Amino acid sequence: MDKKRIAFLIIFILVSIGIGYALYRVFFAGSITPPTTTTPPITQDGDPILFPIAGEGTDIGIVVDGGTGQLPTSIDVSPENTRTTDTIPQISQSLDNTVANMRIGANNNLQFYNRDDGKFYAKDINGTVKQLSDEVFFNVSDVTWSAKNNTAVLEYPDGANIIYNFDTKKQVTLPKHWEDFSFSSQGDHIAAKSVGLARENKWLVYTNTDGSETYQIEALGDNADKVIVDWSPNEQIVALARTGAAMGVDREEILFVGLHGENYRSMVVEGRGIEAAWSPTGDKLLYSVYSARSDYKPELWIVDATPQTIGQNRKLLNVETWPDKCTFSSERYVYCAVPVTLQTGAGLAPSLAETTPNYLVKIDTNSGSKSVIPLEENYVIDELFVDEQAGILYFTDSYSSGLFEVAL
Numbered sequence: 001m002d003k004k005r006i007a008f009l010i011i012f013i014l015v016s017i018g019i020g021y022a023l024y025r026v027f028f029a030g031s032i033t034p035p036t037t038t039t040p041p042i043t044q045d046g047d048p049i050l051f052p053i054a055g056e057g058t059d060i061g062i063v064v065d066g067g068t069g070q071l072p073t074s075i076d077v078s079p080e081n082t083r084t085t086d087t088i089p090q091i092s093q094s095l096d097n098t099v100a101n102m103r104i105g106a107n108n109n110l111q112f113y114n115r116d117d118g119k120f121y122a123k124d125i126n127g128t129v130k131q132l133s134d135e136v137f138f139n140v141s142d143v144t145w146s147a148k149n150n151t152a153v154l155e156y157p158d159g160a161n162i163i164y165n166f167d168t169k170k171q172v173t174l175p176k177h178w179e180d181f182s183f184s185s186q187g188d189h190i191a192a193k194s195v196g197l198a199r200e201n202k203w204l205v206y207t208n209t210d211g212s213e214t215y216q217i218e219a220l221g222d223n224a225d226k227v228i229v230d231w232s233p234n235e236q237i238v239a240l241a242r243t244g245a246a247m248g249v250d251r252e253e254i255l256f257v258g259l260h261g262e263n264y265r266s267m268v269v270e271g272r273g274i275e276a277a278w279s280p281t282g283d284k285l286l287y288s289v290y291s292a293r294s295d296y297k298p299e300l301w302i303v304d305a306t307p308q309t310i311g312q313n314r315k316l317l318n319v320e321t322w323p324d325k326c327t328f329s330s331e332r333y334v335y336c337a338v339p340v341t342l343q344t345g346a347g348l349a350p351s352l353a354e355t356t357p358n359y360l361v362k363i364d365t366n367s368g369s370k371s372v373i374p375l376e377e378n379y380v381i382d383e384l385f386v387d388e389q390a391g392i393l394y395f396t397d398s399y400s401s402g403l404f405e406v407a408l
Contacts (some may be wrong), residue, residue: 088376095403101143137384148187172211180229233282250291267311277323290347298347301364329386334363337381
């Protein structure tokens with residue numbers, strides 16, 4: 001083929017390609033339009049809304065295997081919601097003895113155990129101190145009081161347990177393998193863990209205070225250490241159990257145990273290691289849990305806890321302490337001893353806070369407002385109780401003997 005024919009062939013191919021491309025552009029290719037600019041919706045104040053607006057919420061709770069509970073309500077922790085008293089309250093020491101196991105008893109008297117002489121006493125509103133009994137009880141390791149009468153369970157280091165009535169002076173011996181006692185609000189029954197050697201001999205039980213009859217409530221099996229025996233003031237719930245469905249690393253399902261096998265709702269808590277205390281009526285539960293979110297420090301929560309309201313109105317109180325360092329002065333108000341600082345992991349190991357000084361705080365569990373009560377000295381508060389009628393907060397110190405009083 002000569003060069004002229006090759007040139008014509010190349011020109012023909014190029015022309016064909018050009019004509020084909022022109023036909024495609026005219027009949028098949030769509031026009032390219034620039035993107036449109038969308039103006040976001042505007043609020044009534046004239047500000048653009050950059051994210052979708054959520055509709056108004058309703059009180060829908062978490063439901064897990066029959067359990068209900070509202071999503072946590074964040075309490076306002078702004079400076080105006082937490083205030084410090086203008087003056088540091090004066091603290092007086094009314095007793096020099098080693099006081100333990102306090103409670104506000106009959107006639108609003110403060111009752112306590114004196115570790116120095118092994119006797120029990122009552123201190124009235126005028127400051128007069130009288131013996132509850134002439135009986136001496138040396139080396140009592142723990143005392144569980146009845147809320148109704150002058151009766152208590154006394155525990156000893158060797159495992160011995162007795163029920164003692166300070167009015168009748170009668171004593172009932174309980175089995176050594178019983179532990180974690182709790183009185184019914186009427187004071188006529190005691191709940192406990194019966195922890196035998198064999199798995200099948202571990203039960204949650206209750207008995208009459210005269211020791212006449214004992215009843216089995218629930219088998220504990222291998223879960224004895226996951227059960228908190230704490231009879232509610234309304235007597236409907238006898239224990240809490242950390243034996244619910246698995247919820248992940250930082251959540252637990254808590255079961256509420258009734259006296260007669262009731263199928264109560266469960267409650268989900270945002271953490272682990274629950275410790276709890278009932279409000280005076282038993283309508284609410286003050287509890288602490290720890291989690292990665294809190295650096296494994298204890299966080300206080302308040303929640304409704306009657307059989308009909310378990311898990312509702314759950315609120316984070318933004319206070320880092322434990323319920324056993326708190327006391328209710330009423331259904332609404334709680335006084336707590338709070339460590340001035342907590343190390344990471346204190347929820348897992350409370351011993352990390354054993355030497356940390358405390359301050360006092362009054363919490364309104366309805367609004368979440370807090371009043372900080374600073375202390376003039378470094379106290380590591382062990383127990384505290386409020387005599388609302390006298391306007392006095394009593395406390396003991398872990399490293400100093402005596403009974404201390406703060407005028408509220």
